[in-house]
Amino acid sequence: MRSILQTVKTTEKEPRKQSEPAEVTALVEVEQKSPQDYIVELVKKARAASNKLATLSTAVKDQALTAMAEGLEARTDELLAANEKDLEAFEKAKGDIAMADRLKLTPDRIKEMADGIRQIVKLPDPLGESPKMWRRPNGMQVGKIRVPIGVIGIIYESRPNVTADSAALCLKSGNVCVLRGGSEAIHSNQAIAAILSEAAEKAGVPAGAITFVERTEREVAHALLKQDKYVDLIIPRGGDALMKTVTEQSTIPVIKHDKGVCHIYVDADADPAMAEKICINAKAQRPSTCNAMETLLVHQQIAKTFVPDIVRKLAEAKVEVRGCPKTCQLAPEAKPASESDFGQEFLALILAVKVVKSMEEAMAHIETYGSRHTESIITSDYTRAMRFLREVDASAVMVNASTRLNDGYQFGLGAEIGISTTRIHARGPMGLEELTCSKFIVFGSGQIRE
Amino acid sequence: MRSILQTVKTTEKEPRKQSEPAEVTALVEVEQKSPQDYIVELVKKARAASNKLATLSTAVKDQALTAMAEGLEARTDELLAANEKDLEAFEKAKGDIAMADRLKLTPDRIKEMADGIRQIVKLPDPLGESPKMWRRPNGMQVGKIRVPIGVIGIIYESRPNVTADSAALCLKSGNVCVLRGGSEAIHSNQAIAAILSEAAEKAGVPAGAITFVERTEREVAHALLKQDKYVDLIIPRGGDALMKTVTEQSTIPVIKHDKGVCHIYVDADADPAMAEKICINAKAQRPSTCNAMETLLVHQQIAKTFVPDIVRKLAEAKVEVRGCPKTCQLAPEAKPASESDFGQEFLALILAVKVVKSMEEAMAHIETYGSRHTESIITSDYTRAMRFLREVDASAVMVNASTRLNDGYQFGLGAEIGISTTRIHARGPMGLEELTCSKFIVFGSGQIRE
Numbered sequence: 001m002r003s004i005l006q007t008v009k010t011t012e013k014e015p016r017k018q019s020e021p022a023e024v025t026a027l028v029e030v031e032q033k034s035p036q037d038y039i040v041e042l043v044k045k046a047r048a049a050s051n052k053l054a055t056l057s058t059a060v061k062d063q064a065l066t067a068m069a070e071g072l073e074a075r076t077d078e079l080l081a082a083n084e085k086d087l088e089a090f091e092k093a094k095g096d097i098a099m100a101d102r103l104k105l106t107p108d109r110i111k112e113m114a115d116g117i118r119q120i121v122k123l124p125d126p127l128g129e130s131p132k133m134w135r136r137p138n139g140m141q142v143g144k145i146r147v148p149i150g151v152i153g154i155i156y157e158s159r160p161n162v163t164a165d166s167a168a169l170c171l172k173s174g175n176v177c178v179l180r181g182g183s184e185a186i187h188s189n190q191a192i193a194a195i196l197s198e199a200a201e202k203a204g205v206p207a208g209a210i211t212f213v214e215r216t217e218r219e220v221a222h223a224l225l226k227q228d229k230y231v232d233l234i235i236p237r238g239g240d241a242l243m244k245t246v247t248e249q250s251t252i253p254v255i256k257h258d259k260g261v262c263h264i265y266v267d268a269d270a271d272p273a274m275a276e277k278i279c280i281n282a283k284a285q286r287p288s289t290c291n292a293m294e295t296l297l298v299h300q301q302i303a304k305t306f307v308p309d310i311v312r313k314l315a316e317a318k319v320e321v322r323g324c325p326k327t328c329q330l331a332p333e334a335k336p337a338s339e340s341d342f343g344q345e346f347l348a349l350i351l352a353v354k355v356v357k358s359m360e361e362a363m364a365h366i367e368t369y370g371s372r373h374t375e376s377i378i379t380s381d382y383t384r385a386m387r388f389l390r391e392v393d394a395s396a397v398m399v400n401a402s403t404r405l406n407d408g409y410q411f412g413l414g415a416e417i418g419i420s421t422t423r424i425h426a427r428g429p430m431g432l433e434e435l436t437c438s439k440f441i442v443f444g445s446g447q448i449r450e
Numbered sequence: 451m452r453s454i455l456q457t458v459k460t461t462e463k464e465p466r467k468q469s470e471p472a473e474v475t476a477l478v479e480v481e482q483k484s485p486q487d488y489i490v491e492l493v494k495k496a497r498a499a500s501n502k503l504a505t506l507s508t509a510v511k512d513q514a515l516t517a518m519a520e521g522l523e524a525r526t527d528e529l530l531a532a533n534e535k536d537l538e539a540f541e542k543a544k545g546d547i548a549m550a551d552r553l554k555l556t557p558d559r560i561k562e563m564a565d566g567i568r569q570i571v572k573l574p575d576p577l578g579e580s581p582k583m584w585r586r587p588n589g590m591q592v593g594k595i596r597v598p599i600g601v602i603g604i605i606y607e608s609r610p611n612v613t614a615d616s617a618a619l620c621l622k623s624g625n626v627c628v629l630r631g632g633s634e635a636i637h638s639n640q641a642i643a644a645i646l647s648e649a650a651e652k653a654g655v656p657a658g659a660i661t662f663v664e665r666t667e668r669e670v671a672h673a674l675l676k677q678d679k680y681v682d683l684i685i686p687r688g689g690d691a692l693m694k695t696v697t698e699q700s701t702i703p704v705i706k707h708d709k710g711v712c713h714i715y716v717d718a719d720a721d722p723a724m725a726e727k728i729c730i731n732a733k734a735q736r737p738s739t740c741n742a743m744e745t746l747l748v749h750q751q752i753a754k755t756f757v758p759d760i761v762r763k764l765a766e767a768k769v770e771v772r773g774c775p776k777t778c779q780l781a782p783e784a785k786p787a788s789e790s791d792f793g794q795e796f797l798a799l800i801l802a803v804k805v806v807k808s809m810e811e812a813m814a815h816i817e818t819y820g821s822r823h824t825e826s827i828i829t830s831d832y833t834r835a836m837r838f839l840r841e842v843d844a845s846a847v848m849v850n851a852s853t854r855l856n857d858g859y860q861f862g863l864g865a866e867i868g869i870s871t872t873r874i875h876a877r878g879p880m881g882l883e884e885l886t887c888s889k890f891i892v893f894g895s896g897q898i899r900e
Contacts, residue, residue, distance in 0.1 A: 051817065055841055134862060140851055142861050147843070149873050228697060232873040247678060251697045253704065253874050274896040281898035367501065376892075389891050391505055393597070401590055401894025410899065411592050411890065412584060423599050423682040424703050425875040428890045440861065440878045441839050442826075444851025446724040448731035449860065 035219035042211055043178060043230035046151045049208035050176045054148050058125040064203035065121045065168055069114040071199035076110050082191035090184050102158050103185055113164040120168045123414040126432040127174050141443040146436045148174030150232035153224055155180045157238035160188040167196050167210045169417050173435040176209050180224060183216035190214060225250040237418050255425055257418035259345045260290035260373035262403040265362040267379035268301035275378040276310055281402040284317040288347050290419060291374045291406045295342055295352040297362045303355045307331050319349045326355040343369035359384055366392060373421060374406040395421060395428035485669035492661055493680035496601045499658035500626045504598050508575040514653035515571045515618055519564040521649035526560050532641035540634050552608045553635055563614040570618045573864040576882040577624050591893040596886045598624030600682035603674055605630045607688035610638040617646050617660045619867050623885035626659050630674060633666035640664060675700040687868050705875055707868035709795045710740035710823035712853040715812040717829035718751035725828040726760055731852040734767040738797045740869060741824045741856045745792055745802040747812045753805045757781050769799045776805040793819035809834055813842060823871060824856040845871060845878035
């Protein structure tokens with residue numbers, strides 16, 4: 001269908017036939033432009049909305065969010081019908097059950113999306129707060145106040161709930177979002193975005209504040225990544241290929257939500273029961289997430305008893321263990337690990353296990369193989385705990401806690417748009433505050449530069 | 451000379467002749483590699499230094515900074531000799547006096563550089579501070595702690611003092627710097643970097659912490675901009691062409707220090723004497739800076755008396771006024787402005803002046819023509835002051851103060867690496883804190899994800 005639409009070159013609006021649904025006609029209209037022209041028009045509108053949205057009152061934004069949540073629930077049938085189109089196309093094309101499940105909407109999942117938006121209503125507006133204010137010797141009062149980043153492009157894959165989450169978080173933080181979802185979820189995303197946008201506009205949010213990129217061609221995404229004049233930030237959420245494209249193509253600042261190769265180091269002085277509980281949780285509670293453990297490092301002093309125990313428990317939890325020679329020697333359930341198992345993001349019930357001589361070896365291993373996402377030490381030794389916290393470099397470094405806790409909700413940020421692996425602006429879970437920047441304000445009384 | 455060196459393809463070390471100075475031999479050696487190989491080797495060393503530098507004690511860093519300042523002063527003659535080479539080459543090639551002056555080192559300027567470094571010694575170490583720490587319902591303690599960004603590439607033009615400033619600010623904040631200065635200052639920058647690096651290493655700073663890019667070919671800079679695996683941030687400091695290249699080429703996050711098209715809006719209710727003092731200061735105190743005023747907007751109610759006065763005073767300060775028709779009517783000294791004068795960064799004793807009907811018109815003008823750098827309102831009306839502060843979007847928005855005060859020292863940050871015009875991470879003057887990022891730390895006692 002896409003290629004047919006792309007051949008339509010006329011700029012004239014085609015008369016809508018009685019039998020044709022409105023959305024198809026709309027699609028024909030937008031497809032007539034070049035990817036570049038199409039995107040420039042979208043982001044110009046987005047930028048224009050940004051100036052109005054930035055100064056909208058909290059009350060109006062919260063009313064809009066409430067209406068957005070209600071809209072999703074009220075139009076559940078419409079969403080399910082749109083989703084059905086995506087599912088049919090997806091199953092015909094590939095038939096990957098796990099992916100299809102991520103793509104699928106159900107009345108419960110739609111309610112969850114709506115409830116997610118209602119949670120954001122309850123969170124405090126991050127704008128306008130001035131965490132710092134001080135007086136200079138010349139008498140001028142200087143402050144740093146939170147303002148929206150501006151226009152944020154979000155490029156994401158498969159899960160349609162990202163559309164609702166992103167739109168709601170951006171709206172609450174005063175940012176215009178330009179949403180570009182994957183082609184496999186185009187009908188679902190488009191339906192969600194249309195409902196949200198309509199509800200928001202009725203409540204007084206400027207048109208364009210929730211901008212959805214309806215065209216799924218690669219050229220459109222590439223054109224979006226070059227709009228540094230109108231877009232202030234790109235947040236990619238997805239796999240390696242997406243990260244690579246965005247990094248290479250974007251002239252706009254990027255905050256990546258990249259992969260997690262997370263380790264747990266079980267120290268010589270770990271409480272074995274605590275270590276076991278945490279390791280099982282970090283690996284098996286939800287293995288497909290970026291904060292799940294991928295490699296377990298065990299100090300040799302504790303390995304003799306701990307490794308056989310944990311490998312057995314992991315096997316009971318259906319985890320395939322790929323161990324270093326020492327691990328395989330200690331636990332018959334373990335398969336021999338290959339070099340490539342260390343540093344790999346399995347995102348599945350597979351775990352690499354290695355016995356190490358010292359904490360130094362563990363930290364060196366993490367530095368070499370880790371992705372600086374989440375690292376945890378299990379120990380009852382104070383000095384080593386503090387050293388691990390200080391010296392290990394990751395978005396979150398933990399003592400005696402599961403890596404699965406590196407999350408905006410778990411950390412108390414109230415919500416999250418994802419976990420940043422970039423080293424500027426925000427690192428780790430990004431909540432509403434992390435979706436803002438600042439401006440300096442100066443209350444003067446005639447001060448000049450001497 | 452460069453092209454000759456580039457033809458040297460052998461990887462064998464050439465024997466140094468008795469008559470050849472050491473630095474030339476060194477240059478020949480590095481020139482043998484491809485730009486890509488040369489840069490990858492440099493940034494790998496830089497990354498390795500980063501891990502050590504991040505955990506260096508404040509005492510060692512401060513001793514290193516002190517030694518760096520002493521080194522510059524002690525080796526003044528060497529610096530002047532290197533600078534002389536740049537000046538000779540520059541004068542032969544172009545003879546632009548203003549640029550030559552920016553390039554020139556004198557014993558006083560060298561002392562200023564050293565004193566600048568000593569100032570940084572006195573500032574508190576920004577690392578390790580945890581501005582936030584909280585307890586979650588499950589009992590785990592979560593904190594956000596300041597850590598270095600990592601490896602920062604700084605790409606800059608002409609002024610050699612940027613080499614010393616950047617190296618010192620990065621060192622204090624635990625960041626490795628990769629310095630890439632302009633070819634016109636290559637000998638000066640190289641000499642400064644060598645002195646700083648030597649002094650720092652003697653004091654215990656890891657080799658590579660102050661990395662200088664000795665090769666000035668364009669391809670080397672381009673190769674640097676692609677090293678997202680090893681470099682965490684690029685800070686470009688220079689003109690439009692540099693900003694454009696960096697924006698287009700870099701796969702590394704960029705914080706731009708871009709141009710300033712700054713306005714002052716003199717409101718109907720301004721105190722004329724205060725407005726005059728501020729306007730003269732903002733335009734004439736140092737017109738070549740990014741926070742100097744480029745356009746003056748005057749409310750029509752006050753224009754009849756204020757415009758003739760200010761234009762006369764500006765003329766006395768040798769400022770050329772380019773006015774709108776109304777301005778020219780009120781002040782005979784003003785020349786008619788062309789449309790392109792509005793929104794232009796003159797960086798000279800030239801000022802565009804426009805009479806506006808209302809604050810709304812002034813704010814709309816700023817939105818259209820401003821570069822979101824520094825904007826100031828002069829008024830005694832509380833409501834308009836607060837509205838201007840809230841609605842105008844810029845890195846600094848001021849009431850009754852000169853735009854020239856948007857500066858790290860003036861704002862009390864202690865130092866600055868420049869004024870960011872990017873809307874993420876840091877906006878406005880960037881001091882030591884703005885050269886850091888954060889990591890989450892978690893003190894747990896066995897917590898898992900439920």
